[in-house]
Amino acid sequence: MLMSVLEGARASPAYPELAGKRVLITGITSTSGVDVVRAFAEHRARLVLQFDEQSEPAQAIAEIAAPTALEMRAFGPIDRAADRVAQFARAAVKAFHGLDVAINLVPLSPQRLPTASATTADVERMLAEHLLLPALISRIAANRMGLVWRDGLVLNVASLLAPAHGRALAFASLIKTALTAMTRRVAEASASQAIRCNAIAPQTAPAPGEPCLFGEADIAALALYLASDRGKGLTGHVFEAEPVARGGEPGLGVGGCLTRRFGD
Numbered sequence: 001m002l003m004s005v006l007e008g009a010r011a012s013p014a015y016p017e018l019a020g021k022r023v024l025i026t027g028i029t030s031t032s033g034v035d036v037v038r039a040f041a042e043h044r045a046r047l048v049l050q051f052d053e054q055s056e057p058a059q060a061i062a063e064i065a066a067p068t069a070l071e072m073r074a075f076g077p078i079d080r081a082a083d084r085v086a087q088f089a090r091a092a093v094k095a096f097h098g099l100d101v102a103i104n105l106v107p108l109s110p111q112r113l114p115t116a117s118a119t120t121a122d123v124e125r126m127l128a129e130h131l132l133l134p135a136l137i138s139r140i141a142a143n144r145m146g147l148v149w150r151d152g153l154v155l156n157v158a159s160l161l162a163p164a165h166g167r168a169l170a171f172a173s174l175i176k177t178a179l180t181a182m183t184r185r186v187a188e189a190s191a192s193q194a195i196r197c198n199a200i201a202p203q204t205a206p207a208p209g210e211p212c213l214f215g216e217a218d219i220a221a222l223a224l225y226l227a228s229d230r231g232k233g234l235t236g237h238v239f240e241a242e243p244v245a246r247g248g249e250p251g252l253g254v255g256g257c258l259t260r261r262f263g264d
Contacts, residue, residue: 008230009221015228019044020070022096023227024141026050026133027105030057031161032216034064036103039220040227041065047072048092048099071096080129082136089140098148101227102141104134106158108175108202113168123171130158131178138186138197146193153227154186157200157219169204176201180238187236196235198226203240 023045025037029052041047047069051058054076062074073095078088093099112130114123134156145152158175179201186197200219222239225231 005222005225005234009225010218015043015224015230017229018224018227020046021100021227022046022048022098023101023103024048024050024092024099024137025103025105026137027052027107028058028061029053029105029107029109030055030061031109032107032159033105034061035216035220036105036157036223037061037065038068039224040101041069041072043224044068044070045101046070046096048075048095049073050075050078050088050092052077078133080132082132085133085136086140089137092137093140093144098150099141099144099152100150101153102137102155103223104137104154104156106130106134106156106175106179107161108158108164108172109161110164110168113164114171116167118167123167123174126171127174127178130175131182134158134179135182138182142186142190142193142195142197145195146190149193151194151232152196153231154195154197155199155223155226156183156197157223158202159200159219160202164202172202173204176204176240183238184236191235194232196226196232198234198237198239200239203242 018040023040025033025040025047027033028037028049037047037049047065049062049065049072051074062072066072075088075091078084112126114126138154138156141152141154156179158179160172164172179199183197183199190197226234
């Protein structure tokens with residue numbers, strides 16, 4: 001079954017049903033998210049984009065998406081405080097009077113991973129900073145979709161942008177554990193409302209023979225598949241992202257491996 005999902009996603013078919021869908025994508029940076037944004041823009045979605053940085057490359061991502069997206073709203077960095085995230089979530093919902101898809105990107109760059117000198121308190125603080133936004137957005141988006149009886153998708157994507165070792169790898173394992181638990185919780189709570197929740201988490205142990213995604217273009221293709229009518233039966237899945245050294249081009253270099261569904 002997992003291989004058939006991969007093959008279906010990689011076939012890159014057109015999904016006309018995505019035209020007009022209201023898609024929130026958070027955590028975009030100059031090195032993460034461009035392919036996901038472009039994929040939904042080319043399917044004529046209504047995009048609400050949240051950028052984690054203000055830079056010329058980030059601005060270029062918005063300029064790439066604007067001509068093909070049906071409509072677009074863009075937000076800059078937001079404080080990682082619960083009230084600020086909730087305020088942003090309300091603004092994202094209001095932008096197009098609801099949401100159909102929420103994709104939260106959590107790029108784990110070397111600069112955002114614990115160093116050898118990091119204390120336990122440092123690690124706990126960094127974990128909260130990474131996962132506060134996807135946790136709150138997942139819950140708020142799923143609740144909103146459920147209130148208006150809309151089919152919907154929540155997809156959280158945490159991926160290592162470079163190979164990690166030691167404490168950084170242990171931190172990635174913590175991210176994976178927390179993201180898996182959150183995905184299962186939201187998926188189980190929302191299953192009766194036709195709202196799916198899936199995730200991509202860092203691969204912290206090799207899994208030879210597993211069907212894998214390679215590159216952000218593959219991740220974007222899978223996101224489209226999960227958001228389309230063909231992905232309506234998939235929920236509670238966690239996909240593992242294999243760290244890959246990045247080239248120089250934004251949006252390349254992240255891989256993923258399909259793993260499991262809750263209850264399997």
